[in-house]
Structures are given as structure tokens and as C-alpha cells.
Amino acid sequence: MEFSTESRKADHLRICLESDVQFRQKTNGFDRYRFTHCCLPEINLGEVEVSTEFLGKSLAAPLLISSMTGGTEQAKLINTRLARAAARHQIAMGVGSQRVAVEKPELAPTFAVRSLAPDIVLFANLGAVQLNYSYGLEQCQRVIDILEADALILHLNPLQECIQTEGDTNFRGLLDKIADLCYKLPVPVIAKEVGNGISAAMAKKLIDAGVAAIDVAGAGGTSWARIEGQRATDPRQRRLGETFADWGLPTAECITEVRADSPDIPLIASGGLRNGLDVAYAIALGADLAGLAWPFLQAAAESEAAVDSLVEILIAEISTVLFCTGSRTMKDLQRPQVLRAIY
Numbered sequence: 001m002e003f004s005t006e007s008r009k010a011d012h013l014r015i016c017l018e019s020d021v022q023f024r025q026k027t028n029g030f031d032r033y034r035f036t037h038c039c040l041p042e043i044n045l046g047e048v049e050v051s052t053e054f055l056g057k058s059l060a061a062p063l064l065i066s067s068m069t070g071g072t073e074q075a076k077l078i079n080t081r082l083a084r085a086a087a088r089h090q091i092a093m094g095v096g097s098q099r100v101a102v103e104k105p106e107l108a109p110t111f112a113v114r115s116l117a118p119d120i121v122l123f124a125n126l127g128a129v130q131l132n133y134s135y136g137l138e139q140c141q142r143v144i145d146i147l148e149a150d151a152l153i154l155h156l157n158p159l160q161e162c163i164q165t166e167g168d169t170n171f172r173g174l175l176d177k178i179a180d181l182c183y184k185l186p187v188p189v190i191a192k193e194v195g196n197g198i199s200a201a202m203a204k205k206l207i208d209a210g211v212a213a214i215d216v217a218g219a220g221g222t223s224w225a226r227i228e229g230q231r232a233t234d235p236r237q238r239r240l241g242e243t244f245a246d247w248g249l250p251t252a253e254c255i256t257e258v259r260a261d262s263p264d265i266p267l268i269a270s271g272g273l274r275n276g277l278d279v280a281y282a283i284a285l286g287a288d289l290a291g292l293a294w295p296f297l298q299a300a301a302e303s304e305a306a307v308d309s310l311v312e313i314l315i316a317e318i319s320t321v322l323f324c325t326g327s328r329t330m331k332d333l334q335r336p337q338v339l340r341a342i343y
Contacts, residue, residue, distance in 0.1 A: 005071065125155060153192045219251065
């Protein structure tokens with residue numbers, strides 16, 4: 001049975017919204033830490049400042065609506081709601097893989113949200129493995145142009161491709177092709193996993209290849225192994241999805257190890273972040289930006305107002321962490337003793 005990229009996109013949305021596809025036992029790793037409560041913060045809550053910068057762009061909060069979807073009418077509605085909310089709150093946004101828009105240009109409008117959010121930080125997205133399947137500079141530039149994007153995410157998803165019945169599994173020689181793109185593209189390239197994590201050693205190779213930022217996208221949130229296993233019609237692929245449902249490096253582990261090995265790289269933390277407390281943990285451990293997908297997908301499937309409400313709650317939660325640790329800015333969360341390991 002053959003699957004089109006468009007039908008796969010529809011399946012992904014349906015399964016994420018209707019089924020339990022979270023990691024079963026492995027957590028994002030933040031449960032191994034705790035903030036040091038400050039009973040006398042000596043600041044006014046109104047003085048707390050959650051704004052930040054990423055890749056030279058200003059953001060009102062260290063939040064990224066992580067790459068999720070596109071390519072269907074439902075996806076267009078979701079991206080529209082997300083983009084409008086991102087514009088109102090001045091936070092960053094990525095879209096799902098735009099391969100479907102390359103294959104079917106008539107589907108490009110399901111991704112093209114720049115007119116709705118002219119000033120936000122916006123990331124285009126393609127699977128890095130497609131560089132081994134006839135994609136190159138032209139296709140990458142095309143998806144950047146569709147979005148008028150500030151950067152291109154190249155997502156790395158070997159486990160997901162293994163479990164997809166129609167997956168693309170030739171990952172040979174990709175690092176050199178990524179390096180070539182980093183040199184030739186007019187916007188920065190961000191390397192991102194899809195929920196199984198990027199190790200410090202792999203991050204270093206990607207940085208040496210010219211990648212401008214890393215999104216660790218660690219384990220502990222949505223399991224793409226489970227999603228693809230549920231989609232599969234082949235019993236072997238369904239079994240693989242369950243066997244590898246909890247595969248990967250926890251997000252907290254990725255953040256700390258990548259930051260220790262590459263202290264200057266712009267770093268995005270995603271993978272199992274569900275609230276503003278998780279965002280604060282991610283920043284305290286060394287991330288510059290925190291990406292959330294599943295919470296935003298759930299809100300956007302409901303209404304635009306639900307997305308606005310979620311952003312407001314997230315900012316309130318982040319602000320509460322700052323206040324109750326005596327921190328005035330996001331960078332203050334990275335001071336010694338603000339966060340403690342509780343191994």
C-alpha cells in the first residue's frame with residue numbers, strides 16, 4: 001500500500017489529537033531537578049522580564065511554537081490560529097515539514113502564514129534525509145521563500161523513518177550535504193531532532209558543519225515511534241513502533257550535555273515541555289529558547305482564543321518561577337544555585 005505525503009500529514013494530525021502517543025515511562029528529565037525557592041525575592045513581580053533574543057531577533061518570551069503541521073485544510077486552520085497568536089504575543093513559530101508543499105505547490109498556502117504574522121521569528125522546515133532523495137539547494141530555498149522564513153530547520157528523524165512503512169532510511173553522507181547548504185543558504189540552518197534527542201557529540205559535528213543553532217528535541221513527550229506504529233498496516237512496523245516507543249535521550253540530558261560541550265551555540269529545548277515550569281527548567285539548564293508542540297496543537301485544534309490563553313498561562317508560569325527564585329530576567333535563572341540536581 002502506498003501512502004502520499006498529504007495523507008501521512010492527515011494521519012499524523014488525527015493520531016496526535018485522538019490517541020495517546022506520549023512516551024510511556026521515560027520523562028523529559030526535568031524531574032531530576034528543583035528550583036531553590038526564595039522566600040524573600042526582593043523584587044516586584046511587575047519587574048520580572050521574560051523577553052529574550054534568538055539569532056539576533058527579539059522575542060517577548062522565550063517560547064517557540066514547535067514545528068507541527070501543514071499540507072491539509074485542517075493544518076491550514078491550525079497554522080493560521082498559531083500564527084495569529086504568535087504575532088499578538090511576539091513569540092517564535094515553526095511549521096511542519098514542507099516536503100508536501102514541494103511535491104504539491106498548491107498546498108503551499110497551508111504553510112504560508114507570513115502575511116498573518118509579518119514580524120514574528122518564523123522557521124521553515126524540511127527533513128534532512130530528503131537531501132539523499134533528490135532535494136537540494138533549490139528545494140530548500142523554495143520552502144524558505146514560501147514562508148519568508150528567518151531560518152530553515154533541517155529535522156533529523158532516523159527512528160521515525162525506520163518505523164514509517166514508506167520511510168526514507170538512507171542517511172549516508174548527509175553531514176557533508178548539510179554543510180554545503182549551511183554555506184550556500186541565505187538564512188541560518190537549525191538542526192532539530194523530532195523527539196529522540198541530539199547528543200553533545202552529534203551537536204558538535206553539526207556545529208562544525210555550519211549549523212547556526214541546535215534544537216535538541218529530546219525524549220519524554222510525543223513519541224513519533226508510537227505515532228508511526230499506529231499508522232502502520234504492516235504488523236512488523238507496528239511492533240517496531242511499540243518496541244521503540246521510549247527510545248531516546250531525555251531533553252534535560254541533551255540540554256546540559258550540549259551546552260557543556262558547546263557553550264556558545266544558540267540552543268532550543270523541546271521534547272516533552274508541557275508548561276511554563278518546564279520552560280523555566282529548560283532555560284535554567286542552558287537553553288535559549290523553549291519549544292512546545294503538543295500543548296499548542298491541542299489549543300489550536302480548539303480555537304484561536306485557546307492559543308492566546310495558553311500563551312498567557314505559559315508566560316504567567318514562567319514569571320512565577322522568576323519571581324519565586326528571586327530572578328528578574330531569564331538569564332538570571334542560569335545563576336549558580338538557582339537550580340539544583342536531586343539525583
